[in-house]
Amino acid sequence: MAVETLSPDAARQAWTDWKWQQRNAVRTSRQLKSHFPNCEQRMLDIIDRHNRTKRFQATPYFLSLVETDPHTGNPLADDPLWKQVVPIDTDETGDGEDPYTYDGKTENWELPSEMVTPIAQHKYDNRVIVRYANVCHAYCQFCYEALRTLDRDSTKVSFDRGHWQATLDFLRANPQVEEMILSGGEPLMHSNDQIDQVLTEARAARPDLIVRLHTRSLTFNPYRIDSGLVSVLARHDVTAVGLHITHPRELSPDFDDAIRRLHGAVPILFANVPLLGGVNDDTATMRELCMGLYRRGVHAGYLYHFMPHSPEASAFRVPVSRGVEIVRALKRHISNPAVPEYVLPHATGKYTVPLIDSPDAYPRHAVDANGVRVLRAVNWQQEPIEYPDPEIV
Numbered sequence: 001m002a003v004e005t006l007s008p009d010a011a012r013q014a015w016t017d018w019k020w021q022q023r024n025a026v027r028t029s030r031q032l033k034s035h036f037p038n039c040e041q042r043m044l045d046i047i048d049r050h051n052r053t054k055r056f057q058a059t060p061y062f063l064s065l066v067e068t069d070p071h072t073g074n075p076l077a078d079d080p081l082w083k084q085v086v087p088i089d090t091d092e093t094g095d096g097e098d099p100y101t102y103d104g105k106t107e108n109w110e111l112p113s114e115m116v117t118p119i120a121q122h123k124y125d126n127r128v129i130v131r132y133a134n135v136c137h138a139y140c141q142f143c144y145e146a147l148r149t150l151d152r153d154s155t156k157v158s159f160d161r162g163h164w165q166a167t168l169d170f171l172r173a174n175p176q177v178e179e180m181i182l183s184g185g186e187p188l189m190h191s192n193d194q195i196d197q198v199l200t201e202a203r204a205a206r207p208d209l210i211v212r213l214h215t216r217s218l219t220f221n222p223y224r225i226d227s228g229l230v231s232v233l234a235r236h237d238v239t240a241v242g243l244h245i246t247h248p249r250e251l252s253p254d255f256d257d258a259i260r261r262l263h264g265a266v267p268i269l270f271a272n273v274p275l276l277g278g279v280n281d282d283t284a285t286m287r288e289l290c291m292g293l294y295r296r297g298v299h300a301g302y303l304y305h306f307m308p309h310s311p312e313a314s315a316f317r318v319p320v321s322r323g324v325e326i327v328r329a330l331k332r333h334i335s336n337p338a339v340p341e342y343v344l345p346h347a348t349g350k351y352t353v354p355l356i357d358s359p360d361a362y363p364r365h366a367v368d369a370n371g372v373r374v375l376r377a378v379n380w381q382q383e384p385i386e387y388p389d390p391e392i393v
Contacts (some may be wrong), residue, residue: 003015003020003024003060015061015223016223016254017058017223018217018221018223018224018226020293021059021060021061021139021221021223022059022060022136022189022221022265023058024060025057025058025059025137025138026056026057026059026060027051027055027056027057028047028048028051029043029044029045029047029048029051030346031114031157032044032047035060035063035378036068036071036073036074036075037073038072038074039335040074041072042089043086044207046087046088046089047086047087049384050087050105051089051152052152053151053152053153054087054139054146054150054151054152054311055139055149055150055151055152056085056086056087056139057085057136057137057138057139058085058138058139058220059137059138059220059221059323060139061220061221061222061223061254062081062085062219062220062221063075065081065249065250065252065377066079066081066082067079067081067082067283071248073210079120080246080249080278080279080280080285081247081249081250082375083276083278083279083311083315084140084141084142084246084276085138085139085140085141086141086313087235088141088314088315095286095347098313098314098372098390099308099370099372100308100313100370100372100388100390101309101310101311101313101314101341102146102301102309102310102311102312103309104147104151105147106309107147107347108144108145108147108307108308108309108310108345108347109123109144109145109307109311109345109347111123111347111348113325114368116128116167116170117163117166117170118157118163118166119131119132119157119159119163119167119168120162120163120166120167120170121126122170122177123348123349124228124380125176125350126176126177126178126179127177127178127179127180127181127210127212128167128170128171128177128179128180128181129181129183130159130167130180130181130182130183130264131148131157131159131183131184131190132159132182132184132185132187132190132198133147133155133185133186133187133189133190133350134148134149134154134156134158134184134185135149135184135185135186135189135200135222136149136157136184136185136186136189136216136220137186137188137189137216137217137220137221138216138220139222140216141311141312142274142276142306142310142311142315143310143311143315144309144311144345145184145185145269145308146308146310146311148184148370149184149185152313164201165199168201168202168205171202171205171206172205172206175206176207177209177311178209178210179209179210179211179212179239180202180206180209180210180212180305180351181212181213181214182198182211182212182213182214183213183214184214186215186216186217187214187215188213188215188217188224188229192226192228192229192231192232193230195241196232196235196236199211199232199235199236200236202236203236203237210239210240211236211237211238211239212238212239212240212241212242212245212352213233213238213241213242214241214242214272215241215242215243215244216243216244216245217256217258218243218245218250218255218258218259218287219243219244219245219250221256222252222257222258223252223254223258224258225257225258225261225262225281226261227261230261230262230264230265231265233262233265233266234264234265234266237263238245238266239266239267239268239272240266240267240268240269241262241266241269242271242272242294242301243269243270243271243272243298244269244271244272244273244274245271245272245273245289245293246273246274246276246289247279247280247285247289248285248288248289250291251289251293251296253290256296259296259297259298268299269297269298269299269300270298270299270301271293271300271301271302271340272289272301272302273286273289273290273300273301273302273303273304273340274303274304274306274316275303275304275305275306275318275323275326276306277306277315277316277317277318278316280315281318281322281323281326282326283325283326283329286303286326286330287330287334289328289333290330290338290339290340291334291335291338293335294334294335294337294338296317300337300338300339300340300341300348301340301341302340302341302343303323303326303327303340303341303342303343305320305323305343305344305345305387306318306346307345307346308311308346308387308388315326317390317392318392319389319391319392320344320353320363320375320389323342323353324353324355325338325343326342327339327342328351328355331355342355344363344375344377346379346385346387348379348381348383348385349379349380349381350380351363351380351385352385359376363375363376363377363387364376364377365389366386368386368388372388372390373388373389373390373391374386374389375387375389
């Protein structure tokens with residue numbers, strides 16, 4: 001039932017039900033046309049082509065944040081929120097000529113040697129990422145885990161009881177692993193009862209385990225942070241929640257309500273912010289976002305450079321120097337807990353970009369075997385890495 005046909009009280013009750021938001025998410029060109037009646041046919045055709053191989057989805061809540069043309073009611077093409085979820089016309093991007101763009105097969109982050117079980121990744125010494133879901137509230141078209149989330153024909157293994165039991169066995173046998181990170185996809189696509197069961201079993205296996213959870217629900221569906229979930233997180237002593245967020249317009253009153261509920265259950269809230277061209281790649285926007293998070297008691301966390309082998313590189317990639325410029329402009333000019341650590345995420349870890357401007361500082365530019373300008377540095381294991389940083393006109 002459409003929320004518009006309900007009484008005001010019933011409409012508000014439906015709108016703030018996270019499951020209603022998911023049931024009524026826009027996934028097809030027809031549904032988009034229903035939401036934006038004047039949507040151009042070209043956009044509908046792009047979505048139809050995209051949906052043959054990848055997912056498009058946005059909740060009514062998120063679409064309500066998108067800025068629209070006052071005459072047509074259509075989303076503005078350059079709106080920083082709309083740009084994150086709408087597919088672009090890949091026939092016009094020229095991405096196929098870039099050896100570091102998305103090819104539907106190259107792993108960005110999960111190396112086979114790191115997968116200690118089909119759903120558990122052990123990249124860093126003292127923590128394990130558990131891939132608790134392969135689906136999301138809505139789909140970021142730049143997702144670095146696109147092989148898991150965006151691809152309709154994903155070969156990524158889904159969470160099941162057998163894989164989970166194997167993960168618990170690994171945690172029991174490896175006391176040097178101090179932290180478990182529930183990630184995905186979107187871990188909060190599971191019900192409160194399911195999350196409660198998983199955390200109960202993790203606590204039984206390792207009472208000393210630090211538990212962290214990563215989510216983008218506060219941007220796409222903040223009503224997911226309901227009283228039942230808050231009780232589960234508090235009961236199992238979840239230490240930290242990482243919030244994926246990109247733009248200050250995502251800091252809505254409903255976002256604020258969700259933050260207040262989380263603060264009552266979880267000691268540490270921090271942000272993971274992707275650096276995206278045309279979305280947040282300027283100092284003013286990043287300042288507003290970081291200080292907005294700080295006002296709400298959220299630590300700035302990481303500013304992630306756009307990962308190689310991610311979709312829609314032509315739309316979102318910016319030079320590494322842009323990130324340095326932004327963070328340098330924030331450092332000491334705003335409160336230090338509001339300044340994110342600028343990192344280049346790559347297959348073997350994260351590289352923190354130095355803010356000093358010196359010819360002797362890492363990273364250094366070179367040209368790789370594909371003729372692409374790259375940054376050369378060393379990772380956390382003191383191994384050499386090359387990170388694509390093509391010159392952008």
